[in-house]
Amino acid sequence: MSVLLETNAGNLVIDLFVDSAPNESRTFIALCLSKFYHYSPFVNVRKNFAVDSGNPCFPDPLSAPQPDNDMNYTPSSHLSPEKLGQVFFTSKGNEFSPQFSICLGPVTDISGHVFGTIGEGFTTLEYINDCVLDETGRPLKDIRILHTFVLDDPFSLPIESPPSPYPTQKQIDSFRLLLDQSALEDIKAESHALTLEVLGDLPSAKIQPSEKVLFICKLNPVTAEDDLRLIFQRFGEITSVEIIRDRRTGHSLCYGFIEFTNKSAVERAYKKMEGVIIDDRKVHVDFSQSTKRKRNRDDFI
Template sequence: MSVLLETSLGDLVIDLEVDACPKTCQNFLKLCKVYYYNLNAFFNVSKDFLAQSGDPTATGTGGESIWSLIASQQGKQEPRYFSPEFIPHLKHKAKGTVSMAVAPSVEGQGEGGCGSQFFVTLADEIDYLDGKHAVFGHVVEGLDTLDKLNDIFVDQEGRPLKDVRIRHVEILDDPFEDPLGLVVPESIPTRPPDNSTRIAEDEDPLATLPEEEAEAERRKQAARASALTLEMVGDLPFANVRPPENVLFVCKLNPATRDEDLELIFSRFGSIMSCQVIRDKKTGDSLQYAFIEFDKREDAEQAYFKMQNVLIDERRIWVDFSQSVARLNGGWSNNPKMGPRPARGGRGHGGGGFGGVDDLEPTRRYREGYGADGGRYGMVFDVPDDRHSKRRSQSKERMVRRDLSRERRRRSRSPQPRDRGRDGVRDNRGRRRSHSRDGRSRERYERDRRR
């Protein structure tokens, strides 16, 4: 009576001792029948000693017998383990001996015994396991698979760094009847029962991609890191932001082309939400490119195909889809005439906060002139308006007045040259003094001096 274990390292054919260990073999076969061992990991591998599996949790503390499993499915109580069958002539002599792991009895948790965990020996003459664990089979095919399992790299706890799993179990012969209440699942498990973070059993950690694919992957990772950096400094609302599909970028414009002219030309393709020629922040001169936002993506696509290399104001323009995401947070410039557009939904159009998140606000390190909503910012090149010019002129006028007032106060406090007249000394303000410094009159002062 045999069972085929298809592992990630190769196949193992196990011949069972059904006559000597009927209960142990029945438990093992029925667990195989309900796919209990499928995708189980070998969680304990010791070189030249043993390889242990059969625990769905891959911790060494899980697993139960088939009778306990059936009872738990029916909501009944059944002992987790059954008594081991120790057969004197079945010993751990040869490599490939299959034995059930016997759990010790724990006070307060019932008696120990055999559940679902089993192990395969990886060396000969391991006689100190005799009488401690119950032998019930031997590996008759797949000794080379055991050699691979013996040479695998493990951590300090004996867990392989790269998962070794039982992919599938095939019962070659089963002489036992099914226990009452046994239900075979309709489908084979496709996900491992444990949450492993190890190298996957079908993953090659040393595999390298072709140079072109590796370069593409490096660029993708670099772009992802750059996008995350731009999100942190506030230039992007969120790292995986996507450029709008209804906005066109038009360049090579004539400096004389105005917003309304461009909007009139492109409006024949559909409704335009906004059209603006970007201008220099200081001079107001056209930078010869513009952004045009359509209401529908189909209209933008039609304008893209129809307006390529079209002559406008004696200049052949170039049209492409915009890659800028500034529109997700505000206008193309902080032109006060445009004003903030209402949110149109989506994560990038949030009304409060920043980037659609209520408890965030944008950085103000590189941008000034934020809108009143607090979550929008403009382009580097702003369009000056009369209100700002008037405000600057008023500010300069106040500064001139303040400087004149300071100068007058300074002069009033500083000493002036004294102008002596025919009748005495003038004061600092040019007025004639009729008294001496101690308050006496001029005549009395002369009289006292002659005396």
């Protein structure tokens, strides 16, 4: 019952309160599955208090998807934000907004509907809390959501995740870089690959994500690299297996990467292993969309 937010400053795993906040949890999962949050910046940083994200239209007002059978904007959570790491939607009349906030410390006198808490990624929160800001509370160097992965969906929503979207021109125009204006204009004129390089998703615009790497998520925390190697080696020779772990605790973040020696092995594994049960968990596999298999805050300081 968790969601992974991959940002250019590190990963955040949100454990959802599906029992005490079912409407908020269900809606958040639906938005993540539909890739709604991609390229949303972290803004309005109030040090040791809270930070906002979830508006892919920034700096324009949020344009929220209309509620349907998978989304319900009627608040069901009665837990108010007060602790470090709590994730909450802000109130908007009798509804909540898809834009969400994360507590950066103990908070008081703030309205919202808590629907989860950060399970892994407190070093990323520290980086956000300590970054240099402008007068509006926006980091001088962009911190954005690059990908969202639902690691466990207790609602089994009938939503098929689309491919990760390219940033829109408006999103590209809103990217903030530590460059002078002429350099910024040159970068805006480049291709989508260069845009991803600026965001930190590609180390170079000329380097493409490897076609030999398979992404796997929704793993059981007890599943180890050797287990995956044993299971996937029937599809072809494996170069490496990596399960991403929290740097502080060493615990599995329940997703990882399997690198094969050729593309055809990845395709065979993708066709055969989607939805297969491994250690009592139905796993999800996909083609890797990133050349960086592991990010940490040191890459962005």
